[in-house]
Amino acid sequence: MLGKFLLWFSLAIAIPVGTAMWLPQVPAWRTPPAIYSGGTSYPASELDFRFQEIGPPFTGLPLITNVQIVDFDDDGQNEIIACDALGNRILIHKRQSDGSWEESVLIADVSVPAHVTVVDIDDDGDLDVIVAVLGNLMPDDGVIGRVELFENRDEGFVRHVILDDVRRVADVQYGDFNGDGKLDLAVAVFGYARGEVLWLENLGDFEFRSHTLLSAPGAIHVPVGDFDQDGDLDIMAIVTQNEEELWGFENQGDGTFVARRLWMTINLDLGGAGLVAADLDGDGDLDLILPAGDNLEDFDAYPQPYHGCYWFENLGNWRFEMRRISDLGGTYAAAVADFDGDGHQDVVLVSLTNDWLGPDNASVIWLQNDGQQNFTPWQIASHPMHLVTVAAGDIDGDGLPDIVAGSLNVRRPHAQAGRISAWVSGQRGESSVLRGER
Amino acid sequence: MILILRLLIAVVLFETAVAGILLARRALRQEAQVPAVVLHDPLVMPQLKELARAADRGDSDDQTRFGMALLGKGFYGHAEWAFRDALRSNAQNADAQFGLAFSLDRLGRMAESSSEYRKVTQLNPRSENQKLNQVHALHAIGRNALRQENLVGAEESFKVNSGFSPADYLLAQLLLRSDRAEQAAPIIRRKLAELPRSLEFHFLDHRLQLALGRPRAAFEAAAMMERSDYVVSLNFYTEYVMPLERMTGLSTLISPLGEVAGTDDLDRIEELAKQVKAAQGDTPVFMAKIVDDQLLDVAVRGKRPERVLELLAELRVEGRENAGMLEAEGDAWEMLEQPERAAEHWQRALLLTPSVGLHEKLARHFDSHQPDPERRDRHLAQAKLLQGIEDYRGDRLATAIENLEAATRFNPRDPNPWFYLGEIRFHRRQPELALAAYERCLEIRPGHGPAEAKRRHLTEPSGP
Numbered sequence A: 001m002l003g004k005f006l007l008w009f010s011l012a013i014a015i016p017v018g019t020a021m022w023l024p025q026v027p028a029w030r031t032p033p034a035i036y037s038g039g040t041s042y043p044a045s046e047l048d049f050r051f052q053e054i055g056p057p058f059t060g061l062p063l064i065t066n067v068q069i070v071d072f073d074d075d076g077q078n079e080i081i082a083c084d085a086l087g088n089r090i091l092i093h094k095r096q097s098d099g100s101w102e103e104s105v106l107i108a109d110v111s112v113p114a115h116v117t118v119v120d121i122d123d124d125g126d127l128d129v130i131v132a133v134l135g136n137l138m139p140d141d142g143v144i145g146r147v148e149l150f151e152n153r154d155e156g157f158v159r160h161v162i163l164d165d166v167r168r169v170a171d172v173q174y175g176d177f178n179g180d181g182k183l184d185l186a187v188a189v190f191g192y193a194r195g196e197v198l199w200l201e202n203l204g205d206f207e208f209r210s211h212t213l214l215s216a217p218g219a220i221h222v223p224v225g226d227f228d229q230d231g232d233l234d235i236m237a238i239v240t241q242n243e244e245e246l247w248g249f250e251n252q253g254d255g256t257f258v259a260r261r262l263w264m265t266i267n268l269d270l271g272g273a274g275l276v277a278a279d280l281d282g283d284g285d286l287d288l289i290l291p292a293g294d295n296l297e298d299f300d301a302y303p304q305p306y307h308g309c310y311w312f313e314n315l316g317n318w319r320f321e322m323r324r325i326s327d328l329g330g331t332y333a334a335a336v337a338d339f340d341g342d343g344h345q346d347v348v349l350v351s352l353t354n355d356w357l358g359p360d361n362a363s364v365i366w367l368q369n370d371g372q373q374n375f376t377p378w379q380i381a382s383h384p385m386h387l388v389t390v391a392a393g394d395i396d397g398d399g400l401p402d403i404v405a406g407s408l409n410v411r412r413p414h415a416q417a418g419r420i421s422a423w424v425s426g427q428r429g430e431s432s433v434l435r436g437e438r
Numbered sequence B: 001m002i003l004i005l006r007l008l009i010a011v012v013l014f015e016t017a018v019a020g021i022l023l024a025r026r027a028l029r030q031e032a033q034v035p036a037v038v039l040h041d042p043l044v045m046p047q048l049k050e051l052a053r054a055a056d057r058g059d060s061d062d063q064t065r066f067g068m069a070l071l072g073k074g075f076y077g078h079a080e081w082a083f084r085d086a087l088r089s090n091a092q093n094a095d096a097q098f099g100l101a102f103s104l105d106r107l108g109r110m111a112e113s114s115s116e117y118r119k120v121t122q123l124n125p126r127s128e129n130q131k132l133n134q135v136h137a138l139h140a141i142g143r144n145a146l147r148q149e150n151l152v153g154a155e156e157s158f159k160v161n162s163g164f165s166p167a168d169y170l171l172a173q174l175l176l177r178s179d180r181a182e183q184a185a186p187i188i189r190r191k192l193a194e195l196p197r198s199l200e201f202h203f204l205d206h207r208l209q210l211a212l213g214r215p216r217a218a219f220e221a222a223a224m225m226e227r228s229d230y231v232v233s234l235n236f237y238t239e240y241v242m243p244l245e246r247m248t249g250l251s252t253l254i255s256p257l258g259e260v261a262g263t264d265d266l267d268r269i270e271e272l273a274k275q276v277k278a279a280q281g282d283t284p285v286f287m288a289k290i291v292d293d294q295l296l297d298v299a300v301r302g303k304r305p306e307r308v309l310e311l312l313a314e315l316r317v318e319g320r321e322n323a324g325m326l327e328a329e330g331d332a333w334e335m336l337e338q339p340e341r342a343a344e345h346w347q348r349a350l351l352l353t354p355s356v357g358l359h360e361k362l363a364r365h366f367d368s369h370q371p372d373p374e375r376r377d378r379h380l381a382q383a384k385l386l387q388g389i390e391d392y393r394g395d396r397l398a399t400a401i402e403n404l405e406a407a408t409r410f411n412p413r414d415p416n417p418w419f420y421l422g423e424i425r426f427h428r429r430q431p432e433l434a435l436a437a438y439e440r441c442l443e444i445r446p447g448h449g450p451a452e453a454k455r456r457h458l459t460e461p462s463g464p
Helices: A002-025 B002-027 B044-057 B060-072 B076-089 B094-106 B110-122 B128-147 B151-160 B165-177 B181-194 B199-211 B215-227 B237-245 B251-260 B266-280 B286-301 B305-317 B323-335 B339-352 B356-369 B373-393 B397-410 B415-427 B431-444 B449-459
Strands: A047-053 A064-070 A079-084 A089-095 A101-108 A113-119 A128-133 A145-153 A156-166 A169-175 A184-189 A196-204 A207-215 A234-239 A244-251 A257-265 A276-278 A287-292 A308-316 A319-326 A331-337 A346-351 A364-369 A375-381 A387-393 A402-407 A420-428
Touching (some): A047 A375, A079 A420, A101 A128, A156 A184, A184 A234, A196 A234, A196 A244, A207 A234, A207 B449, A257 A319, A276 A331, A319 A346, B076 B094, B094 B110, B128 B151, B128 B165, B151 B165, B165 B199, B181 B199, B199 B215, B215 B415, B251 B286, B266 B286, B305 B323, B323 B339, B373 B397, B373 B415, B397 B415
Parallel strands (some): A064 A387, A331 A387
Antiparallel strands (some): A079 A089, A169 A184, A184 A196, A234 A244, A387 A402
16 A cells, blocks of 8 residues: 555656656647748840859958949950949959959949949040049938939049939939030939939030939939930939839920929839839830839848839829839849840849848849730849849840849848859850859 | 546546547647848848747747848748738737838838738727737728728828828828829928928928919928938838847847947947847848947047058958048047148048038148148138038028138138028028128139029019
């Protein structure tokens, strides 16, 4: 009896003690739930693109805000110009005979350049450089923006600050808006809580008078073109802070403009990231392309279901019809070229904030236009990540459009970082998606 | 004895049943999941793994803590499940409920997110923070409706949250954008009475006046917007995530550094900065840049020019160059008694970011080392102008006028002090004085667009 008593007494003690001890060690039997991903990936491109890093090897986290492909020195071969917000300078890359690219500083000491515009502003036969000075990459409502014009002279560039005392400037474009024979400028003052769209009237001798077209924060790009085909140049603007709106400024021919809000959405989180003018449907008028995916206000931005690319088809008489043509998460920039040589304009998109936990999610895709404006997405690369700017043009002299993109490494994960990357067009063939691996 | 034995057997059977239930529940739990990713910040993943272990063994609060740490680093998909686990353990856990709703919000699953935010509003808040979360949850439901382009739903949510300035703003904005300016007007007027220096509500007032066909009133509203410095935070995300971001990683070390930065305790700043650098290792982390800036600042303030130059050389390896670095280099050369090199670097810094301090340094340089009264006065004028503008924007108008008038004396050919003197008088409703100042500005620079616009406004016949 005593033995039985001791046995049951021991069990009465051992069971709770043992349970308490072993409970934390019990493994989980359930299959872990699938983690949701809003990332986007696409079939590998059937067009062959060869990855190439442009410029010297880098360390750290590059901050490239803008890239352009332009024949700056008029030698018949395109150069690559890049805005480097880490070094606060404008870089130029020239292709060498062995196919490598030599980097040099075109202009030093510009405070967080957001965009560079290359144009012969003084009509003296060489290309001058106009820089949209952001002043701070991070959100800042201070009066820290400028437009700086670098006059190209034999002895070097001469700096003219043609607009200051404004908030962060994101874009400058040019055109003769008042028909006086001198090139004027359209300016997107992004700011933060405050911003505006301006045009700068060229008074000669590098003096400009500013005119306000719109007071609104978040103006990113101001493409210029004759959108209504009446023979003068109009200005478009995409406004993306708090209010997501597309504005058109119809030139009356003399530098007076009629402002028209062409489109808006109440989705305050769309993340409009730029505006590109191009005749995407080949009908002879300029359409607009809106890459959308800017969620940089978040510490860790994430692709959203409305991100991607929107095409605004110009229907004439200031009517534009919007259509979504891509769902690439975190889309930040777009460029247009006929990549497959079928005579139709295709689109290349880059992503700043796709879901980078998914190793196959896209950072570069192109949208193949079948001529009826049905767009098929093809993935070119999944890295480098954090691409914020893209340009299309021939960089290797073979007559085919290539792709150049720049990385802005401000968000996690700080891996697979890039700086200035190129995807050089080759023959149609096997996918080169994996060839870009570093 | 038999009775005791029977009792013992009953206890053992009961214990066995309870243990079985506990073990089964434990075995059927969801294991805390850590993202399979390598981050450059070497502290994050080990800390997350530790929190995951605690969540696995602990209770709803531990699971919530794990979820919050995941949210803080942008692992929204993983955070979702941590919060779901926390809610399985305790359905009344308001922090977990808010965290779940927020995770879904950032994952772009708006409908699910709003449904979870609604549950937040129905829980009993146990702290001020949880009360605030309820207001934010209601606001987030409205924002989600906007993201779904559901105008009616958004409007309803913002109306329910009336009195919360971000909701009032978004409601008035919606009304304006849907051609209901008359309905937006009372909200905007009420908020401007409450927050007279709110730039957002002046912005809406500007849009309102345009919608009502009152261009002069719209112009004046735009002018007020320019003068206003109160910012209504329309998005609570940063406010919510910032403390969560600091739960793990180098941020845990950078936060204490931020607290001492700017104090005179240079040794402490340097010690903390070096701790971060040691933890960081060789991998680049974007937010760790603040540490380099602090080390540089300490070296300058500690008057150690060689150390400044050494640090700058390290930073330039990565291709970094900025106004702070150039100013620090100028300071170092000044300490090394090479004033020309100092001035050269300060001038480069000035091209990037003009500041009162830089202009004052250069004014001193052109006063003593390289005497040039004209250049000295130009820098003094710029220093006074920048100070005057800062005073103007900070609403210290009397001091602003003193500084701006001093700027006009040091450099009579600069139009900008005149423009800002005009601005001050415009806002003080002294139109004649304002007009005179704008005209002086335009005499010097006929292309000064903002001065021209103000002159036009003041001289054209008054209307609505």
